[in-house]
Amino acid sequence: MNAIPEAFVQKTAALSDEATRPFPNSRKIYVTGSRPDLRVPMREVTLTPTQTKTGLEENPPITLYDTSGPYTDPRARIDLLAGLPDLRGDWIAERGDTEQLSGPSSAFGQRRQSDPLLAHLRFAHRRAPRRATPGRNVTQMHYARQGIITPEMEFVAIRETLRLDALRTDPRYTKLLRQHRGEAFGANLPETITPEFVREEVARGRAIIPANINHPELEPMIIGRNFRVKINTNIGNSAVTSSIEEEVEKMVWSARWGGDTLMDLSTGKNIHETREWILRNAPVPIGTVPIYQALEKVDGTPEELTWEMFRDTLIEQAEQGVDYFTIHAGVLLRYVPLTADRLTGIVSRGGSIMAKWCLAHHQENFLYTHFAEICEIMKAYDVAFSLGDGLRPGSIADANDAAQFAELETLGELTKFAWEQDVQVMIEGPGHVPLQMIEENVTKELHDCFEAPFYTLGPLITDIAPAYDHITSGIGAANIGWYGTAMLCYVTPKEHLGLPDKQDVRDGIVTYKIAAHGADLAKGLPGAQIRDNALSKARFEFRWEDQFNLSLDPDRAREYHDRTMPHESHKVAHFCSMCGPHFCSMKITQDVRDYAEAHRLDDVTSALEEGMKAKASEFREEGGHIYRPI
C-alpha cells in the first residue's frame, strides 16, 4: 500500500458518498445474459399511478440506458482507492490468448512505477498488465471476424435493446411504444439487436467495442450508427490548473450524468498517475491522445518527438488500459500548406504538433510511416483507433475545405490498413461547420472511410457565441448524429475560454444527451420514444415527481420547479407557476378530453346529428367549476 495523503482519501471518500446516491425513484437492475457473470446494468424508474375518475391506474416502470456504473447501485461497495470490480477479467482470461506480464513493459511505465517520489500519487491496487501472447490478436474485431460472439458483444446487444422485447408483449406499454417513423439516412436499425447483429457490425468495421484487455472494469458499449448515438466527454488537467482528485471526480460525475466514453486529455503534471486513477475507477471506455503526453516528455518541443518515445508512450498507456487512442496519422506533409490560407489555420493540438514536426524534419508524419507498427500494438491490447482529424476547421470560414477533406481521404486509407490487421477504427470529425454543410461531412466520411464509425466534435454551427458553445455545438451535434454520426464529443460552455468545472461538465453532458437522443428519435431507433412518451404523459397528468425523475437531469428539473413553487403541496398541484391555478391549459384539455370521450365526439358526424346543442348545455351543468380550489 502506498502512502496516499489523508486529504486525498477524504476528498475521494466525500465524493463517493455524493456520487453513489441513486437517482430518485430509480433502482439499478441487471439483465443476465447467457452466463451468470454477464449481467447488464440498467436503470429502472418507478412511476406513480394516474388518478382517474374510476380510481388509480398503474404506470409501468421505464427502463433507461445506464452509463453510471456501480456508483449508483446501493449494493455496490464503492472505494475509489481500490477501484471498480474486475468485471471482464474472466472473459479475457478464458480466451487463453493473453499473458499477464510481471510489470509494465514500457520504459516510462517502469520508471514511474519505481520512482519513490511518486509514491504519494500512485494508485495502490494496480494490476500487472496483460498482453496478447506472441502472434495473437485480441481485438473484438478479430473475434468477430472469426465468427466468435464474445461476452462483450452479447453484453452490448442486451444493453442496446433495453428489454424492448419484453415491453412489446406487455399491454401496459402499448401506448408508450407508439413512435414516429424515422429518417435513417441509410442506417439499418433492427427492431431487436441480437448478439449476432453486433458481431456482424463489428466484423464489418461499422461499429467498434472499445475494450482494452487492461481495462476489465468497463461495462462494454458499442459505437456505430446502427446503434444508439453515444456521447464522449473530455476531462484532463493542464499546466495551468486542476488536480488528480478533481479529474477523478469529474470522471465519476461524467458517467453518472450519461457520458458513454471519456477522454483524458491531460497535458499537465503527473499524467501517468492521473490516468491510472481514472482507469481503475472508470466504468466507461477511456480514450487519450498519446501525442499530448509524448510532447510533455520532450518539454513541449514538437521537433524533439521521435517514433521510439511515442511507441513507448503507446505501450505505457495500452498497459494501463486506455481503450482508444486518437492518432493524427492523416496529417501528411503535403497537406500542411493547404492550411496556410485558412482563417484559423490548424486548431487541433495534435494536428499542429504533427504539422510542426513534419515541417521541421521535412519528413512524412511518423504516425503515418509507422502506422503498421502502431497496429501491432493495438492488436496486442485491443486498443481502438480514433483516427484524429488534425486538420479539422477551427471556424465556419474553414469548414469542409481542401485540407480537411484531403486528410479524411488519408484516414480512409489508414482505416483499410487497420482493418486488414483486424484493428478497430473510428474516425474523428469537425469542428466548426455551418448547418447546411454538415451532411456533406457524414456522406464523405461514410464513403471515404468505408462506413467506419464517425465521431465528431460538435460541430459548432456558428463562431459568435463563446460561453454558449455547448449550445452552438449541440445544434450541430443533433444534426450530424441524425445524418449518421455514431458518437458525439461534447463541448462545454467553457470551450475557447477555459477549463470546464463540474457544472460545465454537467451542462455539456446534458446538452449532448439531448443531441444524441434527438438523433435517435430522428433516425427512428426502436423504443427511443418510450421515455418521451412516459415523461409527456406524466407532465400532462401533473405527476410532477415522475416528470422530474424521467428527465435527463432530475435534480435540476426539481430545483427549477421549486424556485417558483417551493411547497411540497405544489408537487401534486394540478397547475404550474406559468399559468397559476386558474389558468392551466392542461387542466382545461383534460376536461375537453373527458367530455369528448364521454360524448363520443370522435365520431363528429354522428355527434352533430345527435344534436350537440343539448349535449352542450348538459356539459355546462355537469362541468360546474372545473377549477378546483387547491
Place this chain on the structure above:
Amino acid sequence: MNAIPEAFVQKTAALSDEATRPFPNSRKIYVTGSRPDLRVPMREVTLTPTQTKTGLEENPPITLYDTSGPYTDPRARIDLLAGLPDLRGDWIAERGDTEQLSGPSSAFGQRRQSDPLLAHLRFAHRRAPRRATPGRNVTQMHYARQGIITPEMEFVAIRETLRLDALRTDPRYTKLLRQHRGEAFGANLPETITPEFVREEVARGRAIIPANINHPELEPMIIGRNFRVKINTNIGNSAVTSSIEEEVEKMVWSARWGGDTLMDLSTGKNIHETREWILRNAPVPIGTVPIYQALEKVDGTPEELTWEMFRDTLIEQAEQGVDYFTIHAGVLLRYVPLTADRLTGIVSRGGSIMAKWCLAHHQENFLYTHFAEICEIMKAYDVAFSLGDGLRPGSIADANDAAQFAELETLGELTKFAWEQDVQVMIEGPGHVPLQMIEENVTKELHDCFEAPFYTLGPLITDIAPAYDHITSGIGAANIGWYGTAMLCYVTPKEHLGLPDKQDVRDGIVTYKIAAHGADLAKGLPGAQIRDNALSKARFEFRWEDQFNLSLDPDRAREYHDRTMPHESHKVAHFCSMCGPHFCSMKITQDVRDYAEAHRLDDVTSALEEGMKAKASEFREEGGHIYRPI
C-alpha cells in the same frame, strides 16, 4: 402626474442605470435615410489591431444589428417614467389618415383610466390613442399595395442591410466578407435589400412590419423569410408571481440581449397597466394574446367569454399600441375531437380556452365567426395577426397530427381573408416536433398559408429534458429557421417548470440568437458570416477582448475566461487555460503559417524540388524556442 410610488421610481431608476451601459468597445451609430428623422440605429464594435512581424495591422470595425433601442446610447436620456421618444409620430401623422381620439374608446380602457384606486400603478405620460379615420386602412400592407414606400419600409431596408454595400467597396473587409454558399430552401435573399424589395415582400404578404400607430416608440423591424431570422421573447406575470417593475425590467433586458419582438403574456393582476408601462418603454414590437386578458375579465371561466367583451379587449389593447395579436381563430369545433386520442391533448392556453368555449356552447369558435370584424379593428390601428396554433402538439408523440394540420389549413383560409382586407398576417407553429418531422411543418405552412411568415415556438426535438428546454428547442429552432421560418419564439430553461427570471431570459435569448444566426448562415444571408469571421480572426490572434466584444454575450464570455485566467495580463496572453503557455495549437499554427508563407509552401511541388530538407534544418535554426515564456 399620477402618484407613482417612490419604491417603483427607485427601482426603475436603478434598472435604467444598469441597462444603459453601452456594450464594451461598442458605440451606437445611426444611418440616416432619405429624410433626416429616419435614423437607423446600429451597433459598431471597434477592434484592436493585429500585431504582425512588420507592425500593427488595423482591424476594421464590425457593424451589428441592434435591437437594444436608445437604452445603449449614452447620448439618450432614459427615463422609464416618461417612456421612449416618439420616433414614428410624424410619419404616422403625415399620412393624414388617422385621428387622435380624446381618450380610450374601449369600455375597459375608460374604466381603468378613471379608476382612482389604480392611480399609483398608472403610467403618467400616456398619449391619447390614434385611430384610422373612418373608411381608412392604415396597415403597412395597405400602403405597400398602393405602391407606397413608407418610412417604416425604408427603415427596415437600411436596418437589414447593415452597411453591407459600403463594406463591399472597402478593402479592409475583403477577407471578412468571405462566406459559404447557403441552402435557402426557396428563400430569395437579395445581395442588397432595397426599400422597394421590402415593399414588395410586405405587399405580397411574405413579410410583415408589426407597427401599431399607437406604438410610435418602436424601431421598425421586419419578419419574413427573405430577411434575417428574428426571435421573440415572452414575459408576463401570472396569478402566482411577478410585478410590474420586474416585467418592465425583463423587457429592457430582452431588447438589450437581442430580442426582436416581445410578447406580454401576463395573466395576473393589473394586466392593462403592466402593458402600458411595457409599451411606452419598448423599442421593439409588442405582441399579446388578448384572450388571456379576456379570460381574466370573466374570472377564468371560458364559457363566459363573449364576442362583445373580446372585441372591447382588442380595442383596449390596440389603443395602447400592441403591435400583433395572437388570435386562435383556427380552433374549430370539428377539430377538437381530433385531439382526444392525443398523448397530451391541447397544450396551447388559447387553444384550450377556445376548445372549451366551443364545446360548452356547441357553437363555432367566435374568433372564427367574427373574423371579419376583427380584421376591421386590425386595419384601424395596424395590428398584425399572429394566427395562433391552438392545436399545436405538446409532445413528440402528437407532432404533425391531424388536429395540428387541420388547424393549419384553416389558418390558411383566414390568411387569405385577412389579406383581402390588407391586414398583415403571420402564422404560429409548434411546439414539440422530432428532427425528422420539422421540415414538413415549414413546407406545409408555406403551401397552406401562401408563404405568410411562419413564427414557431422552438420546436423542442425531445420531451425528456425539462430545465434544458431552451436547448431542446434551440436545436429545433435552428433547423426550422433554416428551412424558412421567419421568427423563432424563444423558450427558457424554466419552460414546463416555472416562470423565467432575468437569467433565464438571458439564456433563452442567447440560445435563440444562436439558432437564428445559425439559420441565417445556413440560408446564406449576405454578410451574415462577417461576424463569425471577425470573431474567429480575433480568436486565432489571441485578441481576447475583441473575441469577447464580438460575441453574443460579451459579459459572460469575459466572466468565464476570467474564472480560470483572472489576471489582466492574461487578456493579452498568447494562450488560454485549456492548453497552458507551453501547449497552444494556435501558437503552433501561427508558426506553421509563417513558415509556409516564408517558404512558399503553397507551391508544394516546387518546394519539394527545391530541396525541403535544407529548409527544414533552416527552420529548426530559425525557430528556436517558439514557446515564448510569458
